[in-house]
Amino acid sequence: MSDQKIESQNLAGIYKIQMTDADFNRLSIFINRELGIKMPKEKKIMLQSRLQKRLNEFSFNTFREYIDYVFSNAGKQTELLKMIDLVTTNKTDFFREPVHFEFLYEKVIPEILNNINSRQPVKIWSAGCSSGEEPYTIAIVLSEFIENVQYFDYSIFGTDLSFRILDKALNAIYTDDRIANIPMSIKKKYFLKSKDNQNKTVRVIPELRSKLSLQRLNFMDYSYDVPGDYDIIFCRNVLIYFDRDTQEKVINRLCYKLKNNGYFFLGHSESITGLNVPLKQVKPTIFKKISYE
Ligand SMILES: C[S@@+](CC[C@H](N)C(=O)[O-])C[C@H]1O[C@@H](n2cnc3c(N)ncnc32)[C@H](O)[C@@H]1O
Known part of the structure; x- marks a missing residue:
């Protein structure tokens, strides 16, 4: 030895x-x-x-x-x-931190639709999207809004560091225990059951899958090679693994891609206290971008 x-x-x-x-x-x-x-x-x-x-x-x-x-x-x-x-730690869930999705439905989407030309798609970025539960939850919420309130078009962009996890997000196949806590009406509308009885999996319906595009991105890159002008960015439960200096740099780079007055969501145990970033809080862990002066 x-x-x-x-x-x-x-x-x-x-x-x-x-x-x-x-x-x-x-x-x-x-x-x-x-x-x-x-x-x-x-x-x-x-x-x-x-x-x-x-x-x-x-x-x-x-x-x-x-x-x-x-x-x-x-x-x-x-x-x-x-x-x-x-x-990397990829823990995630459908409807994780549900307050964010209620706020998205009740406040954020109506406000954006009031302010933008309705022919322009609403652009959302799920930054650190893990295996897709977060971006598909956003897609479900937006689809519900379209069905119950008003039609609009939207696109969701998901990025993560891990190729393996992005592959999972792309396939959108989950064991059925992952959606156990979702109301039956939502399960029926947005998930397809595997025909194989031995294989208890579900797959997100193609209409939602087509709304999500995926790309690998390392938040440590000096600048982000992704499109800009997002209306909403979710960056939840990622920055908690970084030190404060890195958090500040990453939030600034993300905000560079966010429209003025666009919404920024952090995870429930994350904060911007003491960071020099162009965000003002509207609710705990929910922020709006203020313009760089
Ligand atoms: C705990 S998951 C959070 C997933 C989802 N946002 C949520 O809140 O449920 C954190 C994700 O951040 C990704 N991540 C970690 N370091 C990263 C980095 N440097 N650049 C981009 N993504 C990173 C991990 O691969 C992981 O999928």
Whole structure:
């Protein structure tokens, strides 16, 4: 056994390779600098267990060998993206933080329709969209508005760092427990059940899928190569993983793509307190863009 290979036995009797402090430092510096995600020492065990199966897959005996491979020319093309997929936290839900969707229906959409030429589609960006539950929830809310109140056209743009998760969003197939808490009338209208009885999945209907376009975007990019003039941006439960400096930079870059008076939604445990960003609060975690002077 090499001196770097330190093993411990877990309860199942399977040998787990331990990540040394030096391995952790190499990874945490990279993850923080390139992805914006904070990686304090307390995250070492989490990182070790998330990456363990990749070591097994390659039969590497140490994390050092794995990390060398990830940062090699060959690894950068393939394994680096897999590592990024494993490092990100993609937790999401349909109708997560429902107050936001009530506000969207009751206040935001009527106000936008009052102010814009109705032939112009309303443009929404779900930034950090994960596997699609957030943008499809927005699409459901807008469809309900169209059916019950007034017709308008809209488009939703979803971006995320992880290719794997964007693929899920594109396929729009979910296990049926993911929609267990949605009212039956909404399930029937917007989800198709798999015909295969063994396979308890649902798929978002094509009419909603066609409203969503997807692109990979890393918030750490210096500028965002995406269209501008959004009426609404959702950026929820992403910035919580970043330090305050990075949060300020990312919000400013996002706001650059938002129309003046456009709406900006953050996650419920996120705030802009102390950040120099062109937003004014209209409700907790809901903001409007003020013009840059
Ligand atoms: C916890 S999920 C939030 C999903 C959804 N917005 C919600 O609130 O349910 C956070 C998402 O942010 C993405 N993310 C993390 N770091 C990122 C970065 N540097 N650039 C773009 N997306 C990132 C992750 O891949 C993940 O899918």
